[in-house]
Amino acid sequence: MKGRNIVIIGGNSGIGKSVAELAKESGANMFTYSKSQDDSNSLDVTEDFSEIAGLPEVIDGLVYCPGSINLKPFHRISIADFKSEMELNFFGAVRVLQSSMKNLKKSDHASVVLYSTVAVQTGMGFHSGIASAKGAIEGLVRSLAAEWAPNNIRVNAVAPSLTDTPLAQQLLSTEDKRSASDKRHPLGRIGKPEDIAEATMYLLSEKSSWITGQILPVDGGMSSLK
Known part of the structure; x- marks a missing residue:
């Protein structure tokens, strides 16, 4: 990864922060954007934009991290809620990808990593909003992987289960909730951002150079074991 230009959208906390730390340790040139930043790299992915200021001329790796956890029974999810989930998780990714496309095409070995969720392939109650939005991400991954393969741009996604990030604290607010969440996973614990x-680093690196259009479950066995 040394010397490669890696762009991380949502790199100030949680999984994005962990990816940024690992990429920096590997010698990559880091370009991080987040809504919470106060500098020129502040970016609200829910707003309309067609360009991102300060992108490197060549992008070797792009990671889109913004996400949400809004779990409600279906009858309580409004159309506005569904639209909000799509804006952040799906349309934000589309805006970033369209703004970065020409820079990705200038790399000889570009890799794009998006994030899905275990709830897309494993039906879970109260997940209709997020599963719908991330299901759209999975479709986008496969379509773009096919379309961009001639440009040697790989497109994949990681599909985590519950991970111990600031976003998930509402689900892990007590020891009882954390213990119950740990026990739901075959490996006996929830995920860590580092997991x-x-x-993500594997999919960004040349070690995965023959992998594209895939959804990689990283979920403690949740999607395939009982």
Whole structure:
């Protein structure tokens, strides 16, 4: 990864922060953007934009991290809620990808990593909003992987289960909730940001150079074991 230009959208906390730390340790040139930043790299992905200031001329790796956890029974999810989920998780990714496309095409080995969720392939109650938005991400991954393969741009996604990030604290607010969440996973614990970051680094690196159009489950066995 040394000397490669890596762009991380949402790199100030949680999984994105862990990816940024690992990429920096590997010698990559880091370009991080986040809504919470106060400098020129502040970016609200829910707003309309067609360009991102300060992108490197050549992008070798692009990671889109913004996400949400809004779990409600279906009858309580409004159309506005569904639209909000799509704006952040899906349309934000589309805006970033369209703004970065020409820079990705200038790389000889570009890799794009998006994030899905275990709830897309494993039906879970109260997940209709987020599963719908991330299901759209999975479709986008496969379509773009096919379209961009001639440009040698790989497109993949990581599909985590519950991970111990600031975003998930509402689900882990007590020891009882944390213990119950741990026990739901076959490996006996929820994920750590580093678990997802390591998988992301693999997909960004040349070690995965023959992998594209894939959804990589990193979920403690949740999607395939009982």
